[in-house]
Each structure stands twice: as structure tokens, then as C-alpha cells.
Amino acid sequence: xxxxxxxxxxxxxxxxxxxxxxxxxxxxxxxxxxxxxxxxxxxxxxxxxxxxxxxxxxxxxxxxxxxxxxxxxxxxxxxxxxxxxxxxxxxxxxxxxxxxxxxxxxxxxxxxxxxxxxxxxxxxxxxxxxxxxxxxxxxxxxxxxxxxxxxxxxxxxxxx
Numbered sequence: 001x002x003x004x005x006x007x008x009x010x011x012x013x014x015x016x017x018x019x020x021x022x023x024x025x026x027x028x029x030x031x032x033x034x035x036x037x038x039x040x041x042x043x044x045x046x047x048x049x050x051x052x053x054x055x056x057x058x059x060x061x062x063x064x065x066x067x068x069x070x071x072x073x074x075x076x077x078x079x080x081x082x083x084x085x086x087x088x089x090x091x092x093x094x095x096x097x098x099x100x101x102x103x104x105x106x107x108x109x110x111x112x113x114x115x116x117x118x119x120x121x122x123x124x125x126x127x128x129x130x131x132x133x134x135x136x137x138x139x140x141x142x143x144x145x146x147x148x149x150x151x152x153x154x155x156x157x158x159x160x
Contacts (some may be wrong), residue, residue, distance in 0.1 A: 004028060007028055008024050008025065008028060010131070011024035011027060011028065011035035012024050036072055036073075036077075037073075039072055040072045040073045040147075043065050043066070043068050043072065044057050044066070044069045045061045046052060046065050046142060047063075047065040047066040047069060048062070050062035057118055057119045058119075061119065068102075089112065089121050089123065089140065090107070090109045090112065090125075090138060090143060090145050091109060091112070091153075091156070092109050092110060092111050092112055092123075093109065094108075094109050094155045095107065095108045095109070095153070095154055095155045096109070096146070096152065096153055096154065096155050097154050098146070098151060098152075103129070104128065104129065104130065104131065105127070105128065105129050105153070106127065106128040106129075107123075107126070107127050107128075107136070107138065107146075107149035108125045108127075108128075109123045109124075109125040109128045110124055110125040111124050111125070113123070120139060120140055121139070121140055122138065122139050122140075123137065123138045123139075123143070124136075124137050124138050125138075
């Protein structure tokens with residue numbers, strides 16, 4: 001059962017004729033529309049902020065955020081059409097290792113941060129290599145190298 005189903009059940013049980021002419025489904029759909037309008041407004045604001053910062057990287061970010069706002073506004077983002085796409089960078093709370101390369105390399109990601117000027121991502125965490133754990137930072141170029149050699153997510157309960 002989804003959260004939407006739970007809310008609808010509660011609305012139906014609480015419906016004593018005081019909700020006017022709207023059905024519980026209509027009430028919930030109206031609420032969803034309000035939330036999506038708020039998200040769209042926020043995304044448009046962020047796109048404008050990125051564009052005002054100037055620079056090629058910020059312009060690209062502004063375009064991406066504006067595209068997301070457009071998709072939300074026209075209803076292209078729905079719970080039933082979201083697909084799990086592979087990550088394009090290390091994700092916090094995940095542990096990665098190499099597949100069948102003979103090393104004992106693991107990388108536990110604690111956080112991801114971005115460079116204040118160019119926006120390049122850096123994953124901060126702990127690397128296990130040659131029997132020892134050590135703090136380490138991996139950038140986007142490092143991610144490409146590790147992805148090339150077959151890095152997989154081995155987080156307990158995650159995709160392996």
C-alpha cells in the first residue's frame with residue numbers, strides 16, 4: 001500500500017460530509033498539484049540564481065534545473081514513471097568495491113561536496129586498501145576510472 005492509498009483510506013473514513021463536493025481522490029490530487037506548484041516555483045528560482053552567478057557551468061546547471069521545472073509543471077514527473085537509473089557519481093552512505101580485479105579496494109562514501117567555483121563533485125570517505133582504512137577524496141575523474149574497472153555498490157541492502 002502506498003502513502004497515497006493510506007491518505008485516501010483516512011480521508012474516506014473521516015468523510016462525514018464536511019469536505020464539500022470534492023471526493024477524497026480530488027482532495028488528494030489538489031494537494032499534490034499544490035505541492036508540485038511549490039516545487040516548480042522553487043526550481044525556477046534556483047535556475048534564475050544559477051544563471052545570475054554567470055559562467056558556463058552555472059548556465060548549464062540553470063538549464064538543467066529549468067528543464068526539471070518544466071517537466072514537473074507539465075506533469076511528466078509521476079510516481080509510476082520514475083525509473084531507477086544508475087548513479088553518475090559516488091553516493092553518500094554507499095560502499096563500493098572492484099569486481100574481480102584481485103585487490104581488496106573498498107570505498108565507503110560519507111559525503112559528497114562541490115567545488116565552490118566550478119561545481120566539480122568530490123566524494124569524501126574512507127578507502128580500504130592493502131588491509132588498512134584511510135581517509136580519501138575522489139573527484140569526478142576518479143569516478144570514471146573506477147567505473148571503468150568495474151566498481152560496484154556493495155552496501156548492505158544496496159545493489160551489488
